[in-house]
Amino acid sequence: MANKADVWQGTLALMVLKTLQTMGPLHGYGIARRIEQTSGDQLSVNYGTLYPALLKLEQEGYISSEWGVSDNNRKAKFYRLTRAGQKQVAKEAREWEQATAIIARFLSPGEERS
Amino acid sequence: MRRLRAVFLRLGGFVRKREWERDMSAELESNLQLHIADNVRAGMSPEASRRAAVLEFGGLASAKEHYRDRKSLPLLETVAQDLRYAARTLRKNPGFTMVAILTLGLGIGANTAMFSVAQAVLWRPLPYARPDRLVEITETNPLKHWTHTVAAPANFADWQKMNTVFTGIAAYYPNDVFLSGQGEPQRLKGIAVTGNLFGVLGVVPLLGRTFRDEETFEGKSRVAILSYNLWQVEFAGDPHIVGRSISLTGKTYDIVGVMPRNFFFPGHDKQIYIPFGFKPSIFVEHRRPHYLNVIARLRDDVSLEHASRQMTAVASRLEQMYPDTNTKMGVRLDGFHNTLTQEKRPAMAMLLSAVCVLFLIVCSNVANLQLGRAAARGREFSIRQALGAGRGRLVRQLLIESLALSLAGGALGLALAVFARSALLRWAPAAIPRYAELRIDAWVVLFGACVTLLAPLLFGIVPALASSRADALRDRGETGSRGGRSLRNVLVGCEVALSVILVVGAGLLIRSLIQLENIDPGFNPDRAVSFRLFLSETRYAKSEHTVRAIQEIERRIRTEPGVQVVGIGLVLPLQGMAWTDDATVEGHAPGDYERELRHNAVTPNFFRATGTRLVRGRFLNAFDTERSPPVTLVNESLAKNYFRGADAVGKRIKFGIDRDPDPWVTVVGVVADAKQDSMSARVEPEVYVPLTQSGPEGGLGITVVIRGSATPDALVAAARREIHAVDKDLALTDVIMLRELVHESVGDQRFRTSLLAGFAGCALFLAALGVYGVLAYSVAQRTREIGVRMALGASATQLFRMVLRDGLRPVLAGSIVGLAGAYAVTGLIQSMLFGIAPVDPPTYLLTCAILAAVALTACAVPAARAIRVDPLVSLREQ
Numbered sequence: 001m002a003n004k005a006d007v008w009q010g011t012l013a014l015m016v017l018k019t020l021q022t023m024g025p026l027h028g029y030g031i032a033r034r035i036e037q038t039s040g041d042q043l044s045v046n047y048g049t050l051y052p053a054l055l056k057l058e059q060e061g062y063i064s065s066e067w068g069v070s071d072n073n074r075k076a077k078f079y080r081l082t083r084a085g086q087k088q089v090a091k092e093a094r095e096w097e098q099a100t101a102i103i104a105r106f107l108s109p110g111e112e113r114s
Numbered sequence: 115m116r117r118l119r120a121v122f123l124r125l126g127g128f129v130r131k132r133e134w135e136r137d138m139s140a141e142l143e144s145n146l147q148l149h150i151a152d153n154v155r156a157g158m159s160p161e162a163s164r165r166a167a168v169l170e171f172g173g174l175a176s177a178k179e180h181y182r183d184r185k186s187l188p189l190l191e192t193v194a195q196d197l198r199y200a201a202r203t204l205r206k207n208p209g210f211t212m213v214a215i216l217t218l219g220l221g222i223g224a225n226t227a228m229f230s231v232a233q234a235v236l237w238r239p240l241p242y243a244r245p246d247r248l249v250e251i252t253e254t255n256p257l258k259h260w261t262h263t264v265a266a267p268a269n270f271a272d273w274q275k276m277n278t279v280f281t282g283i284a285a286y287y288p289n290d291v292f293l294s295g296q297g298e299p300q301r302l303k304g305i306a307v308t309g310n311l312f313g314v315l316g317v318v319p320l321l322g323r324t325f326r327d328e329e330t331f332e333g334k335s336r337v338a339i340l341s342y343n344l345w346q347v348e349f350a351g352d353p354h355i356v357g358r359s360i361s362l363t364g365k366t367y368d369i370v371g372v373m374p375r376n377f378f379f380p381g382h383d384k385q386i387y388i389p390f391g392f393k394p395s396i397f398v399e400h401r402r403p404h405y406l407n408v409i410a411r412l413r414d415d416v417s418l419e420h421a422s423r424q425m426t427a428v429a430s431r432l433e434q435m436y437p438d439t440n441t442k443m444g445v446r447l448d449g450f451h452n453t454l455t456q457e458k459r460p461a462m463a464m465l466l467s468a469v470c471v472l473f474l475i476v477c478s479n480v481a482n483l484q485l486g487r488a489a490a491r492g493r494e495f496s497i498r499q500a501l502g503a504g505r506g507r508l509v510r511q512l513l514i515e516s517l518a519l520s521l522a523g524g525a526l527g528l529a530l531a532v533f534a535r536s537a538l539l540r541w542a543p544a545a546i547p548r549y550a551e552l553r554i555d556a557w558v559v560l561f562g563a564c565v566t567l568l569a570p571l572l573f574g575i576v577p578a579l580a581s582s583r584a585d586a587l588r589d590r591g592e593t594g595s596r597g598g599r600s601l602r603n604v605l606v607g608c609e610v611a612l613s614v615i616l617v618v619g620a621g622l623l624i625r626s627l628i629q630l631e632n633i634d635p636g637f638n639p640d641r642a643v644s645f646r647l648f649l650s651e652t653r654y655a656k657s658e659h660t661v662r663a664i665q666e667i668e669r670r671i672r673t674e675p676g677v678q679v680v681g682i683g684l685v686l687p688l689q690g691m692a693w694t695d696d697a698t699v700e701g702h703a704p705g706d707y708e709r710e711l712r713h714n715a716v717t718p719n720f721f722r723a724t725g726t727r728l729v730r731g732r733f734l735n736a737f738d739t740e741r742s743p744p745v746t747l748v749n750e751s752l753a754k755n756y757f758r759g760a761d762a763v764g765k766r767i768k769f770g771i772d773r774d775p776d777p778w779v780t781v782v783g784v785v786a787d788a789k790q791d792s793m794s795a796r797v798e799p800e801v802y803v804p805l806t807q808s809g810p811e812g813g814l815g816i817t818v819v820i821r822g823s824a825t826p827d828a829l830v831a832a833a834r835r836e837i838h839a840v841d842k843d844l845a846l847t848d849v850i851m852l853r854e855l856v857h858e859s860v861g862d863q864r865f866r867t868s869l870l871a872g873f874a875g876c877a878l879f880l881a882a883l884g885v886y887g888v889l890a891y892s893v894a895q896r897t898r899e900i901g902v903r904m905a906l907g908a909s910a911t912q913l914f915r916m917v918l919r920d921g922l923r924p925v926l927a928g929s930i931v932g933l934a935g936a937y938a939v940t941g942l943i944q945s946m947l948f949g950i951a952p953v954d955p956p957t958y959l960l961t962c963a964i965l966a967a968v969a970l971t972a973c974a975v976p977a978a979r980a981i982r983v984d985p986l987v988s989l990r991e992q
Binding site: 027028029030033046047048049051052055056059060061070072074075076077 | 119120123124137138140141142144145146147148149151152176177179180181183184185
């Protein structure tokens with residue numbers, strides 16, 4: 001666990017939104033697990049970070065929540081993407097790709113400043 | 115948008131806290147259970163599963179804390195918490211809380227009230243369109259020592275024609291009128307105006323219309339406009355007032371309009387406006403009498419300097435055209451608002467500074483109280499810090515306690531300001547020239563709110579920083595930290611220094627006031643009463659009618675019991691009125707020619723009635739009639755200035771200018787100088803001619819003075835009876851005892867002196883409270899030490915001295931600084947002093963004496979408590 005990185009500030013929201021887009025409605029624990037899996041267990045998600053992030057997204061209207069029953073018959077709070085959330089995923093993904101592309105250009109060898 | 119929505123939701127979260135707290139706990143718990151179930155499925159034991167789950171996801175409590183921070187607005191949350199806590203702790207310390215709130219209320223209230231006065235007197239813009247473009251035009255003349263004198267009608271008319279810098283020039287002069295109705299006619303404060311005045315001011319009437327230009331002149335001028343208050347009070351707010359006719363001083367006028375409530379014009383709040391009603395020739399011929407106030411509106415593209423230059427050019431052209439009257443006659447332009455406020459500005463500046471100083475004293479006093487309390491709360495802060503409160507958090511909490519105090523004080527202060535307003539209106543209306551406008555408006559409330567919010571920063575920060583300093587756990591609050599005590603001593607020293615400055619200032623003003631009231635006014639103000647009568651030109655067209663009526667009135671009043679002597683003159687000393695006339699004094703060079711002399715016409719008994727001493731020659735008498743050789747009395751100033759020590763009696767004066775055929779008038783007596791415009795102004799040369807020889811015309815105001823043994827009311831009632839027997843339409847106005855006349859003439863001085871003295875008194879009291887508080891606290895802290903000293907044989911006197919010395923040290927330091935400060939700043943109020951210099955030894959000595967007495971009293975109480983300490987009890991206590 002010690003060698004797992006914490007999620008970078010600012011990227012968690014996008015991960016949550018993307019996870020909900022792919023997986024459909026999911027509870028907090030499920031989201032955390034899914035993010036860890038997707039990262040190939042290179043990331044660890046902390047409740048203290050995740051819940052405020054979920055709450056923020058909900059307050060901003062990108063996701064909504066309701067109580068439901070999980071696969072193994074436990075009561076849990078499920079989050080789902082709203083329509084605004086769908087748009088936000090697309091927007092943030094695009095921005096992120098742009099950002100990484102720019103950074104990549106700096107890092108890739110052979111394309112140093114001439 | 116989304117962010118805003120989130121803020122609202124968080125605000126909502128702040129309100130419905132319990133509900134979502136439960137929801138959050140349930141969610142976290144359910145997720146933990148899911149996690150445990152996963153772990154169990156992976157083959158762990160239930161305990162190990164739980165432990166692993168908790169470990170992996172971090173502490174539940176901290177997750178909740180983070181969640182809470184996001185759910186609600188944490189700052190708001192803790193502020194509300196702190197406020198609640200502050201209210202609770204303050205309630206638990208009612209003594210401290212009461213003193214702090216009362217002190218703050220006093221400081222904030224005094225500042226807010228003073229601000230409202232300054233706002234009314236100095237700052238609130240005049241209720242005219244673009245008031246900053248309005249200027250007052252006055253005339254200057256070095257030959258006559260005029261620096262800003264009202265204008266002559268013909269000059270005014272020429273300015274109107276020749277200037278290119280104004281969009282309009284209007285004129286007015288005060289002209290009281292008498293409204294006839296039932297019984298004695300009622301005097302109204304009237305303003306005679308040119309038809310364009312309201313247009314120049316840029317105001318629209320509430321009802322009806324304003325005047326037209328042609329209504330300035332005779333023939334069309336029988337129209338009147340009422341001020342709002344006059345309309346409300348005298349005409350019961352009659353909505354159909356426009357078109358009604360009223361009789362003013364025997365002539366019929368049609369009311370054509372009513373001004374709105376917020377309209378203001380210098381003088382009075384119950385005014386009636388009527389046009390001049392002049393013949394057009396007056397605007398051509400009257401270049402000698404000066405009586406018009408002139409107000410003009412600058413063109414938008416013209417500066418005051420430019421306009422002044424242009425008007426000066428106009429004046430010099432007039433000088434060339436009319437050398438007889440306009441030699442050396444210049445003009446002066448001032449912002450209209452400036453001219454209204456100029457006189458009051460120094461006193462207001464002084465009072466505002468004084469009230470700021472008082473506020474500083476209030477703040478340091480409350481800071482002191484808080485420091486004292488903080489020492490006692492050292493334990494509480496240590497524990498809170500040990501439990502994890504950061505220093506910032508503690509400082510914030512202390513500041514919020516200060517804010518709570520200040521808010522309560524601010525509310526009290528605002529109430530105080532409202533009370534002060536009604537008190538001022540009742541007690542000193544004349545001190546506030548535009549008193550109708552003294553009100554607690556949005557600006558005043560805003561100011562009070564700002565002061566309330568500023569105060570905690572002044573009195574709260576230092577105590578908060580000082581008492582939040584850690585390491586308090588070590589200090590058991592046994593001796594009171596030395597650092598804390600020296601800080602408190604510094605604060606007390608500051609309070610003393612500031613209050614010394616105020617006390618010295620107040621002392622200087624009080625001494626000036628006493629000097630002013632005690633100088634000889636040149637007449638005897640005791641047991642004499644005066645009033646004014648107006649003899650209208652409709653009833654008293656001819657001079658001999660007027661003279662006969664005046665003589666008859668005087669003769670009849672004298673027969674009343676209790677009346678000793680009756681005199682009648684045009685004006686009275688200190689009445690705020692003066693007639694001037696050109697005069698040539700025999701034997702004086704033409705340079706002195708056209709000297710304007712103050713001019714009064716009196717009956718023979720006038721000086722006996724006012725109690726003015728004859729210095730030389732004789733008084734006027736019954737043989738000085740229309741047919742006898744013309745004579746005059748002069749005052750001592752005239753005798754001294756023009757005859758340079760030689761006997762004035764027998765010398766001659768000519769009235770009017772040289773070319774007039776007026777005969778020479780012989781001086782038959784010299785009377786003592788009586789004060790004219792004010793108690794402080796130098797007495798100017800004045801002549802007193804017999805009323806019989808002055809050729810009085812109708813439309814004349816006279817002043818009757820009665821000296822007698824009966825009460826003033828009885829004297830006036832008797833006089834009214836006799837006057838109505840002569841003419842039942844004569845109204846007695848401006849009834850006043852001569853003593854009051856003197857009293858009122860220093861009303862302004864008394865107003866500012868009382869206010870400053872009040873502030874100084876409060877300051878001194880607060881400083882004493884500060885001295886007492888620090889010393890009492892230190893005695894309480896040192897009970898044990900005192901006990902030990904006693905046990906070791908210290909005598910009561912020694913201990914008393916020790917404590918006293920402790921208490922007086924900051925007082926001594928503070929007063930030295932304060933006296934030096936007073937020495938430095940009292941020069942600023944030199945213009946308000948009379949008969950004393952700013953460095954007035956008696957005032958300084960008295961201040962020291964008062965301060966010593968107050969400080970000793972404040973220190974003696976704790977010192978006395980110290981020597982009553984029982985050594986056994988104090989030692990057992992620990």
